[in-house]
Amino acid sequence: MSGPAPGAAALVVGDLVAGYVAEVDILRGVGLEVREREIVTVLGPNGAGKSTLMKTIAGLVPVRSGSIRLFGADLVGVPAHRMVSRGLAYVPQTGNVFARLSIQENLEIGAAARGTRDGFDDDLERMYQLFPRLAERRRQPAGTLSGGERQMVAVARALMSRPRLLMLDEPSAGLSPLLVGVVFAKVREVRDLGLTILVVEQNARAALAISDRGYVLAEGRDRIEGEAAALLANPEVGALYLGSRQALG
Ligand SMILES: Nc1ncnc2c1ncn2[C@@H]1O[C@H](COP(=O)(O)OP(=O)(O)OP(=O)(O)O)[C@@H](O)[C@H]1O
Numbered sequence: 001m002s003g004p005a006p007g008a009a010a011l012v013v014g015d016l017v018a019g020y021v022a023e024v025d026i027l028r029g030v031g032l033e034v035r036e037r038e039i040v041t042v043l044g045p046n047g048a049g050k051s052t053l054m055k056t057i058a059g060l061v062p063v064r065s066g067s068i069r070l071f072g073a074d075l076v077g078v079p080a081h082r083m084v085s086r087g088l089a090y091v092p093q094t095g096n097v098f099a100r101l102s103i104q105e106n107l108e109i110g111a112a113a114r115g116t117r118d119g120f121d122d123d124l125e126r127m128y129q130l131f132p133r134l135a136e137r138r139r140q141p142a143g144t145l146s147g148g149e150r151q152m153v154a155v156a157r158a159l160m161s162r163p164r165l166l167m168l169d170e171p172s173a174g175l176s177p178l179l180v181g182v183v184f185a186k187v188r189e190v191r192d193l194g195l196t197i198l199v200v201e202q203n204a205r206a207a208l209a210i211s212d213r214g215y216v217l218a219e220g221r222d223r224i225e226g227e228a229a230a231l232l233a234n235p236e237v238g239a240l241y242l243g244s245r246q247a248l249g
């Protein structure tokens with residue numbers, strides 16, 4: 001059976017309520033949709049629940065109510081370690097590489113999540129083509145890399161599990177403006193390989209520049225939704241997240 005047509009729904013989240021401790025809801029009714037081969041950015045202030053949203057989709061925070069569907073299948077209650085088999089890979093905001101292991105060992109662990117070594121060498125070669133800097137440094141411990149290179153390892157490791165949907169939590173955090181651009185250019189290349197991408201970002205302008213659509217999350221709810229260009233031009237979004245009170249046009 002062939003996959004869904006381009007543009008079919010990939011991830012559909014409906015009225016999602018979730019939290020860490022009893023009686024404290026962090027997500028208080030989040031809805032969002034990501035279509036096949038889209039890049040969708042989630043923006044929002046610190047503490048809005050952006051990381052919690054990703055962790056909940058990834059099966060790391062229990063769902064209290066609402067729905068999560070990935071490629072038509074129900075994801076609620078699926079444990080985190082089963083997500084690879086559902087086509088989901090998640091790169092968390094922190095702690096996303098094994099610092100003492102080499103780049104290559106990090107990539108091997110990413111592939112191990114698939115449970116088979118079939119196609120491993122080809123996948124590895126593809127990753128080194130996509131990230132040539134990692135190829136040069138493949139025996140080097142990931143902890144000795146620059147911040148930008150570590151993010152590349154984290155993304156490459158996630159890709160080694162052959163996901164259809166990739167979730168990235170602040171892939172450009174702590175990077176210089178130049179490296180922010182490099183990382184986002186890579187995110188776009190990854191999408192062009194055929195993946196669907198959901199990204200959480202503080203660098204709103206850079207993220208929206210490569211995105212198709214975006215959502216603004218505040219206090220555990222989706223507040224604004226739109227095409228990336230419309231969000232860039234939205235004065236409310238501009239004032240809050242783009243470091244400007246001017247619409248960008
Ligand atoms: N493990 C946890 N246990 C309890 N509460 C948590 C936990 N992690 C996050 N929270 C709370 O959930 C709320 C949302 O946090 P979350 O990390 O999702 O925000 P965020 O939008 O990703 O913020 P940031 O932009 O700072 O990364 C915060 O009030 C936070 O204190």
Ligand SMILES: [Mg+2]
Pocket residue numbers: 050051052093169
């Ligand atoms: Mg966060």
